[in-house]
Amino acid sequence: MKILVLGAGLLGTSSAWYLRAAGHDVTVIDRQPAAALETSFANGGQISVSHAEPWANPHVLPRLLKWLGRRDAPLLWHWRADPAQWAWGLRFLRECLPGRTQANIAAILGLALYSRERLQVLRAELGLEYDQLQRGILHIYTDHDELAAAMKAAHLMARHGLDREMLDAQACLVIEPALAGAGSLLVGGDYTASDESGDACRFTQALAERAAAAGVVFRHGVHVDRIATGGGRVAGVLVHDADGASLETADAYVVALGSYSPLLLRPLGLSLPICPAKGYSATLTLANEASAPSVSITDDERKLVFSRLGNRLRVAGTAEFNGYDLTLDPVRCQALIDRTQQLFPDLQIVGEPEFWCGLRPATPSNVPVIGRSRLPNLWLNTGHGTLGWTMACGSGAALADLVDGRRPAPEFPFLRG
Structure with a gap:
């Protein structure tokens, strides 16, 4: 055919x-x-089955209120005279119901586990190279309530075949020593050893x-x-x-x-039911690779990910709902750098960050x-x-x-x- x-x-x-x-x-x-x-082209670089919990969940509503009016908020919603955007927003709120969130996690997790397996088979068959690392993903938390919510999600995912190991703050530093400079911020984390990272464009x-x-x-x-x-x-x-x-x-x-x-x-x-969600990234060239993380990290508070891609560090995340606008907001770009410096104060880079944004096709669920x-x-x-x-x-x-x-x-x- x-x-x-x-x-x-x-x-x-x-x-x-x-x-x-x-x-x-x-x-x-x-x-x-x-x-x-x-x-x-320049996404976060994570093959993250452990991130099967959707944005629409019962815990996101208080966050949305906290983020209102902040240009650097992890989720920024620009109100527009667009019926499709409003309809999407109402469906998003419906997907926050506990029962719907659990069903969505199960669906996402089932496809994500299968997809990671297909990727591994394809990589072995074709000998593909794309700065891949099989060192897992470490999810860090700086808020006790968010850590407690993560524990519930981890239990649900375990029933569907994914092991997210819950950790205290010290165990997070053992897995990724580059976080030592931010140790006082951490309240705990979870680690999925089977997750991966790599350059999606490559x-x-x-x-x-x-x-x-x-x-x-x-x-x-x-x-x-x-x-x-x-x-x-x-x-x-x-x-x-x-x-x-x-x-x-x-x-x-x-x-x-x-x-x-x-x-x-x-x-x-x-x-x-698709709305463009603009995501941002900064790619940093490393002057000293020992100062950068080698395990891919997700920062729950800021909704950012950090992935090593050879001698580069990719910092990416957030979601800005502003139609099909692809303008780089300098405030949101700087927020990536500020958080990177906060978590990795000893990081040494060469040259200026390469900023990028792209429109991710988001469904409410x-x-x-x-x-x-x-x-x-x-x-x-x-x-x-x-x-x-x-x-x-x-x-x-x-x-x-x-x-x-x-x-x-x-x-x-x-x-x-």
């Missing part, structure tokens, strides 16, 4: 790989000059190279204008590039355009949208929010199974059309 994949980020490239491995004739189109140059581009060698056609610099339909199916995709406009046709189509997926699908009467749409030849793989790197390989493998009529391995609410 001839399949056209829209988007060459983590999800589009992984979808293309597994579809090609299943024997399909696959073409990927993307507006950028190479793979992974948008949301997948991985995606390496996988795209292998996919191209296996026969996947990547067409870059191609802009998607709209999807044409006829007879209750997709008839083609209207695109344009430097040579002009054209209609691209295939037997099946996969939309993996992240935050831009709803904009493309809305004219078809397909409404996706943090559960992505994967499967067949109500148009029988249109498939979706989007809405992964902050866990696109964690879920990419599993989502691509599961989508290929669905396209071929097989039931995917993980227990997950896949779309059935």
Whole structure:
């Protein structure tokens, strides 16, 4: 079957790989000059199954009140005259109910565990190198109430097969000595030894190279204008590039355009509960690697992650809801550096930080949208929010199974059309 994949980020490239491995004739189109140059470019670098607890949970509501009006808040909501944004916000509040949060954790965890396994198999088969580290993820807490809430989440995840080891502050310093300068701030943590980290952009581009060698056609610099339909199916995709406009046709189509997926699908009467959540990152080049953490760290209070990528330290996180705006806010950029200096006062870097922001496709529940749409030849793989790197390989493998009529391995609410 001839399949056209829209988007060459983590999800589009992984979808293309597994579809090609299943024997399909696959073409990927993307507006950028190479793979992974948008949301997948400079994310936090964590393959973090341990972060299966969604933003929407009963404990977030007091935080939202505390963060109101702060430009450097971990979650910043800009009120806009946008009905879709308001509807998303109301659904987010509904997902904070305890029962819904527990169901969402189970769904996210099932796919994330499967995806990490697929990544490990793929890495071994292809010999991929992307500054990967298998040293686990250490989640640190500076608030006793948040630590108590984390213990409850850890117990729930343990029932679904993930071991998050709860730690006191001293044990956190044993796992990551680079935190010694911030030891007085810590009240405890949890550690998931099976989690990993690595450069998502390097991985995606390496996988795209292998996919191209296996026969996947990547067409870059191609802009998607709209999807044409006829007879209750997709008839083609209207695109344009430097040579002009054209209609691209295939037997099946996969939309993996992240935050831009709803904009493309809305004219078809397909409404996706996805809102762009702008995340920030700073990449620091290390002058002295011994002063930097070697274990990937999540800072619960500021919603930041710290990942070693070779001789670089990636600091990333937060969520700013401001439509499709990609302007770097200097206040939010500086907040990344301030917290880094607070946690790692002895850190030595070379040159200036490289700041970046990208739009993560967030659903209210943090559960992505994967499967067949109500148009029988249109498939979706989007809405992964902050866990696109964690879920990419599993989502691509599961989508290929669905396209071929097989039931995917993980227990997950896949779309059935």
